[in-house]
Amino acid sequence: MNTKLSQLSGSRNDYLTYMLPLVFRAIFSLVVLIPVTTFYLEPEDFGLFALIGALILPIQALSSSASRWVLGGNTFKGMSENDYGELIFNLLLLEIALRSTIVLVYFFLGEHILAFAFGEVNELYLNLFHLALAASWLGSLWPTISFLMIIQKNALLYATFSTLQIGINGLVCVVGLWWLGWGVETLFVALILTNFLSLLFEIWFVKDQVRPRGSMTLVRNIGSYFFRSSPGGIIEMVNGLAERILITQHVSLAGLGLYSHSQQYLSIMKSATQAFTNVLTPRTLEVYSEGSDPREISALLYFWFAFLSVLGVGIVFFADELIALLTHGKFTEAAPLLVVWVFFSFSVSLGVPYAQYLIAFKRTKSLMVTQVLPSTMGLIALWPAINLFGYYGAAATIVIVSLVTQILRRWAALRFGMVSINDGIFLVSFAFLSAVWVIDWVFQPSFMGEIVLFFCITVGYLWVIGFFSELRKYVTVFAEKRDSSKS
Numbered sequence: 001m002n003t004k005l006s007q008l009s010g011s012r013n014d015y016l017t018y019m020l021p022l023v024f025r026a027i028f029s030l031v032v033l034i035p036v037t038t039f040y041l042e043p044e045d046f047g048l049f050a051l052i053g054a055l056i057l058p059i060q061a062l063s064s065s066a067s068r069w070v071l072g073g074n075t076f077k078g079m080s081e082n083d084y085g086e087l088i089f090n091l092l093l094l095e096i097a098l099r100s101t102i103v104l105v106y107f108f109l110g111e112h113i114l115a116f117a118f119g120e121v122n123e124l125y126l127n128l129f130h131l132a133l134a135a136s137w138l139g140s141l142w143p144t145i146s147f148l149m150i151i152q153k154n155a156l157l158y159a160t161f162s163t164l165q166i167g168i169n170g171l172v173c174v175v176g177l178w179w180l181g182w183g184v185e186t187l188f189v190a191l192i193l194t195n196f197l198s199l200l201f202e203i204w205f206v207k208d209q210v211r212p213r214g215s216m217t218l219v220r221n222i223g224s225y226f227f228r229s230s231p232g233g234i235i236e237m238v239n240g241l242a243e244r245i246l247i248t249q250h251v252s253l254a255g256l257g258l259y260s261h262s263q264q265y266l267s268i269m270k271s272a273t274q275a276f277t278n279v280l281t282p283r284t285l286e287v288y289s290e291g292s293d294p295r296e297i298s299a300l301l302y303f304w305f306a307f308l309s310v311l312g313v314g315i316v317f318f319a320d321e322l323i324a325l326l327t328h329g330k331f332t333e334a335a336p337l338l339v340v341w342v343f344f345s346f347s348v349s350l351g352v353p354y355a356q357y358l359i360a361f362k363r364t365k366s367l368m369v370t371q372v373l374p375s376t377m378g379l380i381a382l383w384p385a386i387n388l389f390g391y392y393g394a395a396a397t398i399v400i401v402s403l404v405t406q407i408l409r410r411w412a413a414l415r416f417g418m419v420s421i422n423d424g425i426f427l428v429s430f431a432f433l434s435a436v437w438v439i440d441w442v443f444q445p446s447f448m449g450e451i452v453l454f455f456c457i458t459v460g461y462l463w464v465i466g467f468f469s470e471l472r473k474y475v476t477v478f479a480e481k482r483d484s485s486k487s
Contacts, residue, residue: 018276051253058106239378242379243398318450
């Protein structure tokens with residue numbers, strides 16, 4: 001039973017459940033949403049949506065990580081049911097109060113904010129900005145409540161919520177663009193309706209878990225988490241805003257549209273990474289809080305990096321043909337960015353177990369420092385990177401900042417006593433994908449050549465890392481478990 005794959009048996013069902021929204025999102029986006037939206041909207045429209053979206057990022061900045069730190073550091077610490085319900089209530093109350101305050105300030109300063117970003121203010125921009133504010137406020141509780149579902153291992157309910165959100169958003173977009181003949185405002189209205197209906201479900205989910213009792217002691221404790229998470233969140237927000245404004249200025253609004261379009265595929269990759277993280281997070285917090293055997297975590301990482309590598313090879317060879325097909329040839333220039341986003345997924349995945357270790361032992365200062373320092377470096381590097389390389393410079397900066405963040409968190413976790421986990425498979429996979437990207441760039445094979453290379457390279461990589469032998473062991477173990485359960 002002590003093989004990499006045999007360690008996955010306890011997490012298999014949860015992982016498949018968390019994959020359901022990802023599969024639905026990928027199919028719905030690739031088959032319906034992207035072809036429809038890119039048919040009716042131009043790159044400039046997506047650029048406008050992305051820039052206004054960046055302007056409201058400060059609303060999320062103050063609580064981007066705090067709720068995870070609070071819940072992750074307390075859920076497995078043996079709190080009584082009443083105390084835990086009181087903690088959740090005060091956390092949600094503080095979060096909605098902070099976001100409501102910022103939304104109100106933004107509403108009154110809207111014209112000045114738009115003038116800063118666009119150099120001009122017109123009625124369309126102001127109306128879209130107000131729609132974005134409404135959508136952001138309605139989505140205030142989702143980050144906290146979704147994480148609550150994850151650490152409580154309520155995978156089916158999380159998957160149901162997530163799938164409904166994707167379906168509602170996509171349905172409104174299709175109806176607004178195709179049937180009602182709306183323009184870019186459709187994207188904002190879809191967010192509002194999605195977040196409103198999601199909020200109703202969120203309240204239903206949490207209503208029996210909260211204990212409605214205010215506590216200044218809890219508010220102060222939670223506030224300390226907010227205080228430590230805010231610097232990193234604020235710098236990330238400034239990075240995102242600066243990135244989109246600089247792309248608009250040094251490339252064009254259409255260039256920002258191409259960049260934001262590539263991030264639609266990034267969002268699918270993030271969903272896959274989140275599905276992996278959702279399975280890993282509660283188990284990791286339990287392992288590190290209780291001092292259990294971390295081999296299951298190592299097994300999950302092993303197969304996750306193998307999956308990312310195969311996905312990356314497919315994107316290297318076929319991204320340009322895929323985007324040209326889906327977007328009617330309008331957004332093909334965004335194809336090279338998809339490979340960069342695979343490297344981003346690699347870097348994020350590297351840091352997951354180390355970040356969870358720091359959360360489990362409430363090392364929030366280390367989490368803050370390892371987030372703030374790289375993000376500050378990235379903010380400084382952003383202008384010259386975009387000035388020299390356009391939106392490719394922005395994407396590369398994001399990957400480098402993420403990689404430095406995860407490496408620093410690894411260093412901090414090891415310093416506090418953690419044992420490193422599967423660094424070897426990360427390095428092999430990262431180097432492997434880099435080599436494949438160089439091969440494609442230098443030789444530029446034909447489409448048929450790309451197909452042959454894809455199969456030969458992926459099979460060779462999986463053989464080198466021992467994937468097939470591990471798969472045989474897992475099939476044997478699974479068959480033995482099935483036979484024993486029948487008997």
